Amino acid sequence: MNKKSNIAIVLAAGKGSRMKSEIEKQFLGLDGKPLLYYSLKTFEESEIIDQVIVVTNADRITYVKEAVVEKYHLNKVRAVIKGGKERYLSVWEGLQYLDNQKEKGNVFIHDSARALVSEEILERAYQGVKEFKACAVGMPTKDTVKIVNEQGFVEHTPKRSLVWNVQTPQVFTMDIAYEAYKRLIKEKVEEVTDDAMVVETMLKLPIKLIEGSYENFKITTPEDLIMAENLLKK
Numbered sequence: 001m002n003k004k005s006n007i008a009i010v011l012a013a014g015k016g017s018r019m020k021s022e023i024e025k026q027f028l029g030l031d032g033k034p035l036l037y038y039s040l041k042t043f044e045e046s047e048i049i050d051q052v053i054v055v056t057n058a059d060r061i062t063y064v065k066e067a068v069v070e071k072y073h074l075n076k077v078r079a080v081i082k083g084g085k086e087r088y089l090s091v092w093e094g095l096q097y098l099d100n101q102k103e104k105g106n107v108f109i110h111d112s113a114r115a116l117v118s119e120e121i122l123e124r125a126y127q128g129v130k131e132f133k134a135c136a137v138g139m140p141t142k143d144t145v146k147i148v149n150e151q152g153f154v155e156h157t158p159k160r161s162l163v164w165n166v167q168t169p170q171v172f173t174m175d176i177a178y179e180a181y182k183r184l185i186k187e188k189v190e191e192v193t194d195d196a197m198v199v200e201t202m203l204k205l206p207i208k209l210i211e212g213s214y215e216n217f218k219i220t221t222p223e224d225l226i227m228a229e230n231l232l233k234k
C-alpha cells in the first residue's frame with residue numbers, strides 16, 4: 001500500500017566540530033532542552049508534517065529515543081536511525097528507510113542545527129514543493145559576496161540581489177529526492193553541501209528558492225548558541 005504524506009528527515013548525526021564542545025552540538029542545552037528538541041517540536045506541532053525520521057549517530061540512538069522523543073512526547077517521530085560519515089550519507093540513510101517503507105509524498109530534509117525553523121517556513125516550503133516539486137528555503141545574502149581564485153584574489157562580484165544563502169528545509173517529492181541521491185551514491189560524487197545541489201547536478205531539475213528567515217540560521221559556532229538562546233527568550 002502506498003501512502004502519500006509529508007515526511008521530515010531531521011539530521012542529527014554530525015559531530016559539531018566547529019562548536020568545539022565535548023558533546024555533539026545537536027544535544028547541547030539550549031534554554032534547558034537539547035538543541036534537537038526545538039526543530040522536532042516545530043514539526044510535531046505543524047499542520048503540514050505527518051511523520052518525522054530522525055537520523056543520528058549510532059551510539060546516540062537510545063539517548064535520542066529516551067531523552068528527547070519519549071521525554072517530550074514527540075509522537076510524530078516514527079523512527080530514529082543511524083546516519084553516515086557525511087551529511088549526504090545521513091540523508092541517504094533516511095531516504096532508503098523511507099523507500100523501504102514504500103513512502104510516497106514529499107520529503108522535508110532539515111538540519112537539526114537550524115533549531116529556530118518555524119511553521120510559516122514549513123507552510124511556504126509546502127506551497128513550493130506542491131508547485132515546483134523541488135525547492136529549498138533560503139534568504140538573500142546581507143553581505144556582498146566575492147568569487148576568488150585559488151590565490152585569494154577577487155575574480156568576480158555577483159549582483160547581490162541574486163545571491164542567496166541557502167537554509168533548510170529543502171523539500172522534494174520522494175521520487176525526485178530518492179532518484180537524485182541514488183545517482184549520487186552510484187556515481188560516487190563527494191563534494192556536496194546541500195540537497196538542492198544533488199538534485200541540480202544529478203537530475204538537472206530547476207529548484208525554486210523560497211523565503212526562509214534570518215532566525216532560521218544554522219547553529220554552528222559557540223556565539224550562535226548565545227544568539228539562539230536570546231531569540232528563544234524573546
Ligand code: CTP
Pocket residue numbers: 011012013014015016017018019026055083084085086087088090111112113114218219220
Ligand atoms: N549531519 C548529519 N550527518 C553528518 C554530518 C552532519 O546528520 N555526517 C547533520 C548535523 O547534525 C547538522 C546538519 O547535518 O544538524 C548540518 O551539518 P553541520 O551544521 O555541518 O553540522 P556538523 O557537521 O555536526 O558540524 P561541523 O561541520 O562543525 O562538524
Ligand code: MG
Pocket residue numbers: 014
Ligand atoms: Mg558539517
